Amino acid sequence: MAIPLNFQDNLTEFEQAIISAMERRSQHKVPVNPKLGTLYVIGTPIGDVDGITLRAINTLKKVAIVAAETPLVATAVLSQYAIHTRVTSYGPRHLHEKIAVLITELKRGVDIALVSDSGMPVIYDPGCALIHAAHEAGLSVKVIAGPSALTAAVALAGYSGDRILFEGRLPRTKQGLRKFLTRLRHEGRTTVLFVEAHRSADILTALVSTMPRRAVALTINMERPHETVLRGRPRSVLEMLTRQKVLGKATLVIKGIASKKRNQSSARR
Numbered sequence: 583m584a585i586p587l588n589f590q591d592n593l594t595e596f597e598q599a600i601i602s603a604m605e606r607r608s609q610h611k612v613p614v615n616p617k618l619g620t621l622y623v624i625g626t627p628i629g630d631v632d633g634i635t636l637r638a639i640n641t642l643k644k645v646a647i648v649a650a651e652t653p654l655v656a657t658a659v660l661s662q663y664a665i666h667t668r669v670t671s672y673g674p675r676h677l678h679e680k681i682a683v684l685i686t687e688l689k690r691g692v693d694i695a696l697v698s699d700s701g702m703p704v705i706y707d708p709g710c711a712l713i714h715a716a717h718e719a720g721l722s723v724k725v726i727a728g729p730s731a732l733t734a735a736v737a738l739a740g741y742s743g744d745r746i747l748f749e750g751r752l753p754r755t756k757q758g759l760r761k762f763l764t765r766l767r768h769e770g771r772t773t774v775l776f777v778e779a780h781r782s783a784d785i786l787t788a789l790v791s792t793m794p795r796r797a798v799a800l801t802i803n804m805e806r807p808h809e810t811v812l813r814g815r816p817r818s819v820l821e822m823l824t825r826q827k828v829l830g831k832a833t834l835v836i837k838g839i840a841s842k843k844r845n846q847s848s849a850r851r
Contacts, residue, residue, distance in 0.1 A: 619646075619688035621716045622695045623709070625702045625728015628831075629805025631662050638726045639663050645693040649684055651707055655699045672696065673708040681715050688721050700831075701730045706750035706776050731804060732774050735833035738811050739799035742838065745771040752777070752785070759785065763792040766836065773836040779829050786823065789816035789836075797837040803830035 622641050627633035642648060642665050649672040650656035656669050672680050688694060696703050696712060703709035716723050736743045747766075752775060753759045763785075766773055777785055782800060789798060793816065800819055802810040808830065812822045 617691060618721055619690065619692040619694060620722040620724055621688060621713065622693065622724050622726055623703050623713060624695050624697050624726040625730065626656075626659055626697050626700055627805065628700045628729045628731045628734060629803065629809070631659060633729050633805055634659070634663075635726070635728055638728055639665070641726050642667055642695055642697075645695045647684075647687060647692060647694045649680075649694055649696050649712065651698045651703075651709070656697055659697075667695070672712055677708060677711060681712050684712060685715050685719055685721070688716060689719065695726075701732070702728060705730060705732055705748075729805070731776070731831070731833050734804050735774055735799070735801045735835050736772060738801050738804065739772075739813070739835035739837075741772045741797070741799070741835060743772060745838065747771040747773045749773065750776050752781075756784065756788070759788050760792060763788050767793055768839060769836075770838045770840075772838050775834040775836070777832040777834050779832055782823060782832050782834075783820060785834060786816050786820040790820065793836070796839070799835045799837075800832055801835065802828050802832045804833070806830070 622645060624638050624641060625635070626638070642660060642663075645667060648656055648660070648667050648669045650669050651671070651673065653669045653671050660667065660669070670680075670684075672684065684694060696709050698705070698707040698709060704713065713723055732746075732748055733743070736746060747769060749762075753762050775785070777800075779802075782802075786798075786800070789796070795815060797814070798816055798819055800812045800823065802808075802812075808828070810826070810828050812819045812826075812828075814822070
């Protein structure tokens with residue numbers, strides 16, 4: 583099943599520049615040397631710490647280094663399972679220098695685990711630059727699949743997951759946000775947006791004016807004791823959010839417009 587996820591759009595200009603430079607330097611594929619270290623891309627819990635897999639725990643115990651988005655967050659997860667592997671950061675500051683150091687360690691035969699603060703690395707996370715560099719250097723890269731707020735939110739929302747559009751970074755201004763959402767008015771795929779808790783109301787307000795009749799689901803604190811899902815049209819979800827005053831990590835899922843309605847809308851334009 584093909585799921586078009588706009589990961590490249592979620593990178594900062596600096597991260598994109600690094601990847602572009604790496605691609606220009608690479609003229610041919612480098613064969614993998616089995617004597618070199620392996621980079622393990624590991625999914626971590628999105629809420630409940632028990633959401634981590636046994637395979638992830640075992641891998642985190644055996645690697646020499648854990649490269650983390652935020653070392654303090656990773657250390658807290660590791661401590662729950664008495665894992666004492668050395669933790670270092672891989673970004674977002676000084677990303678190029680940190681990648682070079684980690685690639686050097688891998689070439690020395692050191693196994694490294696890559697983890698984000700929650701969920702799978704690369705999804706709204708700068709880990710793609712390190713993974714790309716490892717592939718280009720002919721290093722072994724393996725995935726230890728785990729939780730993802732993206733897929734969990736789609737499942738919880740109850741809308742179709744056959745075709746998904748993911749947008750991680752939303753415009754910061756109200757005008758930019760309204761323009762962005764207007765482009766989604768005729769989108770047939772289920773759209774998933776990562777939302778900062780304090781911006782939930784602003785985004786729903788913008789949806790009231792751009793897509794007032796579209797079904798949406800706002801998932802908050804998934805896999806946590808106060809997990810909440812608010813479903814309905816934008817105005818009703820906004821009213822529920824205002825009454826409940828729920829705060830926490832949020833993911834917004836927008837149901838895609840049906841093919842027949844999309845064709846009718848296109849014909850009217």
